[in-house]
Structure formats: C-alpha cells, structure tokens
Amino acid sequence: MGFKTGDFPPVEQEEFLEKPLQERLRTLALHWVEYGFGSPKMIPATYVVKVLFLHVLAGTALATWTSGVGPFWDVTHWWNEPVVYQKLVLWTVFLETLGVAGSWGPIAGKFKPMTGGILFWARPGTIRLRPWKRVPFTGGDRRTAGDVLLYLAFLLSLLPAVVLPGVPTESLTQALPDNTSGLVRPALLIAPIVLYALNGLRDKTIFLAARGEQYLPALVFFAVLPFTDMILAAKLLICMVWIGAGVSKFGLHFTNVVSPMVSNSPCIPSKRIKRLHYRDFPRDIRPSKVATFMAHVGGSTVEIVTPLVLLFSTNRWLTLVGVALMVVFHLFITSTFPLAVPLEWNLLFAYLSIFLFLGFPAWDGYGVGDMSSPLLAAGIAAGLAFFPVLGNLRPDLVSFLPSMRQYAGNWASALWAFAPGAEEKLNSLPHRPTQNQVDQLQAMGYPAAVAEITMQQTIAWRSMHSQGRGLFSVLLKNLPDLDERTVREAEFACNSLIGFNFGDGHLHNIDLINAVQARVGFTPGEWIVVWVESQPIHRGTQHYQVIDAALGVIERGTWRVADAVKEQPWLPNGPIPLDVTWTREDATHATHETHDEAHETVESRTP
Template sequence: MGFLKPNMPHIDIAEWQTRSRPDRIKPMAQHIAENGMGNPDVFTLLYVVKIGLYILGGLLFALSTTGIDRWGDIETWWSEPIVFQKVVLWSLLFEVLGLGCGFGPLTGKIAPPMGSPLYWLRPGTIRLAPWPNRIPLTGGDSRSIFDVALYAGLLGTTVFALLSDGTGPIAQLDTSVGVIPTGKIVPILALLAVLGLRDKVIFLATRGEVYGSLTVTFLFAGPNMIVAAKLVMLAIWIGAATSKLNRHFPFVVATMMANNPLARAKWMKRKFFRRFPDDLRPGFIARFLAHFGTVIEMGVPLVLFFSDGGTLTYLAAFVMIVFHLVILTSIPLGVPLEWNVFMLFGIGTLFVDKAAIGWTDVTQPWPIAALLAVIVAGIVIGNIAPPKVSFLPGMRYYAGNWDTSQWFFTEAASQKLADHRIGLGLVQHKQIEKLSSPEGTQASLSLGHAFRGMYAHGRGLLTLWDHVIPPGRDADYTVIDGEPVAGYAVGWSFGDGHLHNEQLIDALQRRCHFEPQELRVLILDGQPIHRQRHEYRIVDAAAGEFERGTFEVADLVDRQPWELDVPVTVLRRDASRSRM
C-alpha cells in the first residue's frame, strides 16, 4: 500500500463483473488475507496523531489542577487520584464528542469524519430511545430542544468538572490534592442517565459501560473509589473474555492481523490462515492467539486485583500492557484506540501504583456491590440474550459475535435519504461514488462484502442475499453494512447492531416513505453463548418483516468466505409481503 493511494485488488473489472457473486467475492477475500483492506498509510498516521492529541488533552486537564504543576514533574503527580478521575472524564468527553470510537475513514466516515455533536446539537435529528414504550416521556424518535439542552449540559458539566481543583488532603489515598468534589460529579451522572433514556446512541457513545461506570465510583469515599474502579476494570476484562468463548473469535484474530499495519509482509499475513489462497479459515497461529489471549484476559486481571505489589503485580501488569498494545497497534477498524490507551493508564495508576489498596480497605461494600451487580447483569443478559443488550454493556468486545445488519438500497431509496436530509453528507455508497468511477465503486463495495465474509457470521449473511433480493433484481440493489448507515442516520456507530435494527428502519420509514422493495434490511442477532446458532430477520421498510430463520455456527466455520451455501432454516416467511 502507498502513503496516499489505497492498495486495491488487481483484477480485470470488466471480466470480474461478469462472474457470479461467489466468484466476485473470492479474489477480494484473498486480497484481504494478504493486504488487509489496503487502506493508505495516511489513515494510520491520522489515527496516531489523534491518539497523541487525546493524551495531550488529558495532560492539560491534569495540569489545570492546583497542586499539580509542571510537565517536568510528571513522575510526582501522574498517579494522583484526581488525575485518574480527569482522565476518565476527558475520555468520556472525547468519546461523546465523536472523536474516539467510530471516528473517521476507517469506519466509513469521510465527509464529515464524525457526526455526534453535529447531530446531537441539532433539533429534528433522529434519536433512538432504549425503551420508548416503557419509560414515560421517552417516546418518539425526533430530537427536541430539550434533548439538545441535555447533551449540551453533559458537555458543559463535564468540562466544568475537568477544570476543577481537588478537595484537599486525603490521608488514605496519600494525596494532598484530593479528588473532584462530589457535587461536580452528580450532575454529570444525572444528565447521562436522563440523556441515555431519551437516546441510547449518546449513552453508548460515551462508552457508558466503561467511563460512566467509573464515574459512578467517584461518588465513593477514599479507598472505596479505588477498589470500585479496579472492580469495574476487572469486569470489563472478564466480561470481554467470556464473550470470546465461541467459535467466532479466531476469525476475528486472523482478519485483524491481516489488516494490521505493522505486519506488512504478505508472507506473515498468510500465516494467520490455514492454507492461503484456497483455505482462508483461521490457521494455527490465529487460533492459538485467540485462545491464549482469552486465557490471559480471563485470568491475569484476577492476579492484578488480588496481588498487592511486588514482582507478581509487575509481571501481571506487563502481560496486560502487551495485551492492549497488540490490539492498539493493529488499528482495528472500529478504532477503539483511545480506550486501549486508557486501559494502559488504568493498569499503571490503579493496579501498580495503588496495588496496596484492596478489598480489606473497603468501608462501603453495598454501594460497590450494587454497581458491580448492574455491570454483571448487563454482561450475563448480553451473552444469553444478545438482542436485549448492546454489545457494549454486554462487553462482547472483539468477539466476532455481534448483532449486525446489511442494508439493500435501490437508487430510489438512496435518493429519498438525500432528499429528506436524514444525515450529514451522503450515505456510504454515495460517498464512494463521488470519489470513484462506477467500476471502482463496485469493487470497493465488494471488498467490504468480502471483509464481512472473512468473519464466520458473514458466510451466513452473504448466503441470505438471495432471500432478500427479489428474483431478477440483483442489479437494482446496492448493499452496505448497517454500521455506516447508523453513522449517517443517527450520528454515531461502533459495530453495534442495536443502532441499525427495526427501530432505525421505522424511524427512516416515517420520514422517507419508502415504497415496497425500495429498501430491505437483513438483521442478524449475535449467537447466544449457550446456543450454537444465529437467528436472522429480513425486513422490508414499507411492508415489514417477511422472513425469519436460523443457521448453525458449525456450518459457518467450515466454509470459505466465498462459499455462500450455508444451510438456512426458515422459520417463517410471508410470501405476500416479500412480493410487495
């Protein structure tokens, strides 16, 4: 790949366009196995610069605190409790401003590279309440002045707390600076709670399961705050590891490493697959890294939590630092980069510097237990019933087992989105059309379909296209993943199918009035941890759901990305709606 020019597959476009869908996918998947997505190096540089600005922002907010002085004395104040608090709040602010996860060209956002405040400070944009029919005063899907005020209030109160001085000496925490006053934390949490009930998108965009939970710990006194924060991070690691106890995760590792900008040699990328170019199932190295990484993420944090310093703590911290650096340097396409930087900082400040503070120092066990119970409930429900809980509070990070969707647009549907000015800029495939030729657009979109097929569940999704598209109308539809659709329509996305399911379809239908067959959506639920199958639904925006069914995980993992013959069990099909 070049610095400015992407590395696209070298194919005869005219001849390639005459092939069947499996034969079009195959060279694209083989290209990904050797080159990743072929993004230009300038993209990587952009994200490296963004990480640097995130770190700089955290340092500046820390230095704004009375008693924390001078860059050169960072070794004396980096582990102050108030610095940890400010890094958490700065991370929350960074994310809810749209600068963190889901930012930029690697997530399909080009012009503009983010949405977030550009949407959430604008009345009339789409909002998605988590329980609109159950929680009073949360119904509807249009953003009001009240919603804008809530979001602006969250930004303002967070900045106000970030510029706060400490409360003064706390002997139990060995600090003369103190912590952020509780009175400045409560408004942030109150606004986040109300805002989250009005719009789940904003709550998820704050990474509420991480930074929101950690902000709750700031309400606890003295060592209770430190122990509670450690438990939150422990839940994140163990929850994420639990979700990886599946047959999907090796596919994630193989694909992520093929896309790693540091693993540049083609021979190295090929090693992650069984037998390139004909067998692109995960090879031994990918499977070993997946399972070994899961063991590390499940077990080493427990050592960190229960050790109280010394060699064992340092060794466990080193292992977890390497673990997060591997993720960070792979530049995963959801770009949760600053989150990994934060986890590195948390390891140092909570588990190494404050290793001596443990459960025996707790004086507020019941509030801590209540917080932990809420977090664990989200993890348990999210793994048992994925459609009920977003993959973020479900902590199903990187598991390869996400709720997802694919959207089938006719030209008429795309035009209606533009005419009704649903989002900023253009939906993904229209952005690509502006930047490329028709042939280049088709190749780029097909590369994206192949990338989806590199994951186990992608084989099932691509097989189901024939169930979605009316006979003889393949050429009428452009297919894109639901994630960029959500980024366009609601201002943020981060691999979460809960943001682009029936709720978004209904919101768009109320605005655009699609005709039958103009827009169709294939929705896939994540695999429950106790069942070895996926459930899917096919929805016509105008006619409603017309098919649902299942397919088995065992049938996915034995196929290649281009083998689109996964056995499907149709549980219900409404033929009249499918023909409408």
C-alpha cells in the first residue's frame, strides 16, 4: 500500500464483473482478510489531519481560550477544568451535527463530496425521516424550510455555550473553592436542549447523527444539576454507555465484527496478525479463537467490568489501571478506522475517562454514594437504562444507538438489489446534493469497472458479518436473476440519500424506501430490498423482510443466528435455512417478470 495507491483486488476487472455473485464475494472477502478496504494511506492520513485540527486543536483552543485557562498546548493547566470538559462535549456535538465528525469521508462511503450532514439537512426538499408517526406536526417525509431553520438554529445555539466564558456557581465554589473559570452558564443550554429534542422529533437522522442518546442527557445534567451531582451523573452516563455496549456483545454476532475490523486497520500492516483472526485462511475465514478472545475478553469483559470498577473503586492504583484500560480501548477502536469512523467520539471518551475518574475520583467525594439524594441517583440510573433495556428486548422500537449496541454486530441491516440499469434512477432524486457512490467514484476519475468493484467490496464486508449470510440467503432464494443484478450495501448506499448512517438499518427501512419510491417511481421488481431487524437479546432468531420498492413488503420470515454464523461469507453450501412466515401472493410473479425482462436486456446487449 502506498500513500496515494491502495491495494486493489488483483482481478481482471471486466472479466471479474461477469462472474457469479458468490464467486465475487469469495474473492473480495479473501482480499479483505489481508487488506481490508485496501485504501491508500492518504485516506486515513486525511482523517488524522481532520481530527487533529477540527476536534483536538480547534476544540481545546476554543474551550481553554474562552475559559481563561491554558495555554491549550499545556494540558496540565486544563485537563481537569470542569468548564473545559463541558465545552469539549458541546464542541463535539457541534461537529457531529454539522456532519464533519462521525460518518464522514470515503471510509463512510462519502467520496465526492466527503461531507453529508449540513449539505442535506440545510437543504429544503431532501428526505426527512420522522421517528414516530404518532407525534403530531411531524407528518411527511420532505424537509421544509422550517426544518432547515430548526436545524441551523440548533447548530448556532451550541456556539454561545462554547465561546462565552464560564460563570461561578455556588455548588462549584463549595466543591472547588479555588476554581476561577466557572461553568457554562446554564441559561445558554436551554436553547440547545429544546432544539435537540425538536429536531429529533422531526428527523431521527439528525438526532442520531448528533448522538443525542448520549450528549442530550449530558447537556441536561450541565443545565439542571449542582456541580457534584453533575459529575456523578456524567459518570453514570459514561458507564451506562460502556456497560450497555458490553452487554450487547454477548451472543454470536460480535466475534464476526472483530476480524474484518482488524483486517481494515491501517495500523496493523502485518498480514500474519490479520490472518490470526480467522480459522484457516483461505479455506475457512470464520472467526478464530484469537478473534473470540479479542471480542469477549478485550471487548465485552473490559466494557462491563472496568466501568464497574471505576464507578465504585476508592483505590488510586486500581482506578488508574481502569482508566488506562478504557483509554487504550478507545484508542484501539480509533486506530482501526471503523467504517462509521466515529473517531471524535472515541477520542472524547478517552478524555472523559481521565477527566471523570482521575480528575474527580471517588475518594475525593465523587463516589456514587456522594450524590445529594439516593433517589436522584436511582432515578438517573433508571432513566439512562430505559432505552438500552427496551432496545435489547424490542429492537424494532429503538435504534441500536440509544440501545447502546455500538460495534455489537447485532444490527438492523439491508442489501439492495437493482435490476440492470435501475440504480441510475436514484440519480434523478430531486434536491439530492450527491450522486450514487459508484458515480461519485467515476467523477473522481475512477474507471467504471474499478468504481464498481470498489463498491462491491462493501457487500463482501457485509457478508463477513453474521447478518450478511442471512441477507444473501434471502436474495438467493428470491431472485433467480441475482447474478445479473447490482447489489449494494444499504448502510453505504443510504449515505448518499440522507447524508448519514452509523450502521443503523432503521435509517433505511421501509420509510426510506417509500420516500424514495414516491419521488422516483421504480416499477415492480426493479429495486428489491432485503432488510433484517436486530436480534432480541432473549431470542435466537432475526426477523427479515423482502421489500419491493413498487409493491411494499412482499415477504416476511426469520432465520436462526446460529445457522448464519456457521457458514462461510460466500455461502458455498447455499442459502441458510429460512422460515418464511408470510408471502404476498403476487410477489413471485413480479420478481420473475423482472427476471425475464432483465434476461432479454442482457441478451440484446450481447454481440
């Protein structure tokens, strides 16, 4: 891999694209084992520069300069200043909401332009996805001028809290008599809190992109709690995030996340280390015992045990070890450049680990038992646990982000299958500031075949995860013309339609399909979506849907997760067992009719 040249799959491009889908998946999955996406070093270097300048340098410079502490390059002057902590959280919210933090750039499927976010959400007419149909005044799926004003008002409301100096409070003075920098003025947080909620009720995409499930509670704590309670509530919040993520890694999914994530890390150049995470490369690329150890010892165990230690420990050395573990944990995730690229979030959490548990340790009066009221502590803990508990029991009701299932591998997911030429219809979508990703790549100078193979690498990546084997099984069962179709990974593809995705299939479910269909008008069989919900924590199955954009849902069913993880990514033994629970009567006719038309089209183009 060079700085400007990547490790592209070693295939005869035109010949490769004529091969059956399963053969292509095998080739690309095996390539992923050793090279990941194969991006040139310039790509991760671009992210490093962005994070250093926009988040680390600009964020700390603003937070320290406007708070009268610093200089910002002398960390010893400000690392445990409460107002700096508050402002770094607010600055991160601003960057996330703007669209230049998580889910940004080429690794997230944004090539030209590299930014989604504001380009979509500040543009009337783009697609808006409401979270709950029963909430009044949220009907429709078109972004209005009012939605744009609401979004821009939220962005702007964050800045005064970042740039204005802190003010002293009685509770802060009692806890830290020598503090002179104060806290963010609570009145400045009212508008961001209200606008956070209003934007979230109108558009779930903006709320999830702004990581409202984590930052909105933090802003509420900043605004309403006295200082010591604010610190303790923040500890409960970060521990809930960690523990929720750790619990979500139980089961069969997460081990299948670790291997492809390590393979994609530019910080692990050794092919030998990457291969160690697979059972018997190239014959068997299911996760190895090393991957299992990394997943459930280095992952779930660390995320559950360490936060509990940090929350209750009064031992300095034990707390120091716990903080070091969590910092290394987040830096490791950052180093792998995961496909949603939540780099700023991970760096912030590494800092929060130090600030909260070493800056304000339990033995200095900041233990959970030091909260002003046991009822307050219990109420905050119960409130923070509500959505993670509900989301694990009923994943259809809660996004995987409020469910605290980051990186768990247990995601609502989808694949899109287009009849020949049908994908191009998406480029007619009105008010959309981007084109399809394959067209973005060609606009950057990639030959058509290279652009297509690059996008097919993402479906090979999906096949390496548990739900990918199920999704491809449903496609193979339902589409006899699958080898002639264009298959896309929905997480990537929906980025070009709504400006954001963080691995959450709820952002490209039937609501998005209907919104696109109303604007574009696919004919039956042209755009087939196979979509699967996350696995409930107490069940061994996942529920899937087959959606025809023109007809709606045409099939429902389930598969056993245990069956999915037993197979190789390219399904050499054929589809895994599926339990079809409902089928629309005219569905078979529609898909076979499209198959016949597509076959005629292919034949007419053959010399």
